[in-house]
Amino acid sequence: MDHVEMRQRNAATTLGILYRTSPAKMTLLQKESGLSRRTIELILDDLMDSGWVSELDGPSPDTRPVGRPARSFAFRYDAACIVSLQLEAGQIHATVADLSTAVLGDLRETLPIQTSRAERLALLDDCVTRLLEGAGVARSSVVAVTVSTPGIVHDDGTVDLPMTMPEWTGFSLSDAVGELFDCPVKVENDAKLAALGEKWSRDGEVQDFAYIFADSERIGVGLVLRNELHRGRNGVAGEVTWAKELGLRHLTSTLLVGLDDERAPGHDTAQALVTRAREGDPGAMAEVDALARALVPGITAIAWLLGPEEIILGGTLGTIQDLLIPALERALSDEEHPVESRIRGSQFGDLSVLTGCMRMCIESLSDQLFRSSTVRAPAPMRSRGAYATTG
Numbered sequence: 001m002d003h004v005e006m007r008q009r010n011a012a013t014t015l016g017i018l019y020r021t022s023p024a025k026m027t028l029l030q031k032e033s034g035l036s037r038r039t040i041e042l043i044l045d046d047l048m049d050s051g052w053v054s055e056l057d058g059p060s061p062d063t064r065p066v067g068r069p070a071r072s073f074a075f076r077y078d079a080a081c082i083v084s085l086q087l088e089a090g091q092i093h094a095t096v097a098d099l100s101t102a103v104l105g106d107l108r109e110t111l112p113i114q115t116s117r118a119e120r121l122a123l124l125d126d127c128v129t130r131l132l133e134g135a136g137v138a139r140s141s142v143v144a145v146t147v148s149t150p151g152i153v154h155d156d157g158t159v160d161l162p163m164t165m166p167e168w169t170g171f172s173l174s175d176a177v178g179e180l181f182d183c184p185v186k187v188e189n190d191a192k193l194a195a196l197g198e199k200w201s202r203d204g205e206v207q208d209f210a211y212i213f214a215d216s217e218r219i220g221v222g223l224v225l226r227n228e229l230h231r232g233r234n235g236v237a238g239e240v241t242w243a244k245e246l247g248l249r250h251l252t253s254t255l256l257v258g259l260d261d262e263r264a265p266g267h268d269t270a271q272a273l274v275t276r277a278r279e280g281d282p283g284a285m286a287e288v289d290a291l292a293r294a295l296v297p298g299i300t301a302i303a304w305l306l307g308p309e310e311i312i313l314g315g316t317l318g319t320i321q322d323l324l325i326p327a328l329e330r331a332l333s334d335e336e337h338p339v340e341s342r343i344r345g346s347q348f349g350d351l352s353v354l355t356g357c358m359r360m361c362i363e364s365l366s367d368q369l370f371r372s373s374t375v376r377a378p379a380p381m382r383s384r385g386a387y388a389t390t391g
Helices: 003-021 026-033 037-050 117-135 173-178 190-202 267-278 282-306 321-333 349-369
Strands: 053-055 072-075 081-087 091-098 103-110 142-149 158-160 185-189 209-215 218-225 228-230 310-315 342-345 388-390
Touching (some): 003 026, 003 037, 003 072, 026 037, 037 053, 091 117, 091 349, 103 117, 142 173, 142 349, 173 185, 185 190, 190 228, 190 349, 218 282, 267 321, 282 321, 310 321, 321 342
Parallel strands (some): 081 142, 142 185, 209 310, 310 342
Antiparallel strands (some): 053 072, 081 091, 091 103, 209 218
């Protein structure tokens, strides 16, 4: 390894430490990196010149102890931003956040399910423009984008969804969205992103879990195995809708239809049913029990094939976890040998997918910065007011 490569690697290491532990004093940077003080000082000068790091003001001369003053440095989380785009059949949900994942702007746009691909992508472009303008962020400040979509997302970014969304199959969604930005764009299946968000929040607490994600009656599974998101061959892992014997493709329940979308047909009926179930109404509880029994074949197959520590209910299923988990535990206890995986609900509700999008953006940023450290920060973002919500 030549001198330039070594310096770039050391700079990337230092920047990664600052991202995780900011602010940090010189002593911590030396301990974590194993580099000399002089080497770190030179690296920090470069990182401050490139816009990713700032030096914090030290104590005043009156309060500073005798000797060399302790220098403290911080990663500039406001140096750039990330964009998360959740595409659903009837909605676009977009957020822009700084590099600490603090949300700066949020936008939801409804659209007819039968919207064509060209119209959907044009509306997405318009949503991005309004999102960034509302948050006071220049498009050039975006350094990573993640897009969530239903269906199989192959390794090359091609979407395979021969149902639900018109013309939403056999094309590269990553290329289409990539035309809107001058930065890396990643595309992933929504259930996988929800699982990634859950993994991030647990910080390695659970190494193996299956995340059952429901968007109304549509079911997908995100798998985290050995603390890594498992995509399977060409991105097909977890697409249980095609395994008809599991009984998840045609899962029907009045409890699920439109529950998470106030504008969807069936929402009022589903919400009223959930309310009655929480009040102990026998008829409504019978609907919950029926849904639990319908989920049992799929859950037992996942539990015995993979043996995950937990099976997590997310999306629409997570919305009714207080009702569904006890019903599932009763139904599973009737099996010849109860599964050993714990059943629990997601902590993110309808934000699970966007949480995963933000995590994938940060991982993309890591690929750019914490391995090469040759990327300069964009021009500073324009001044902005409070968190912007539109749509």
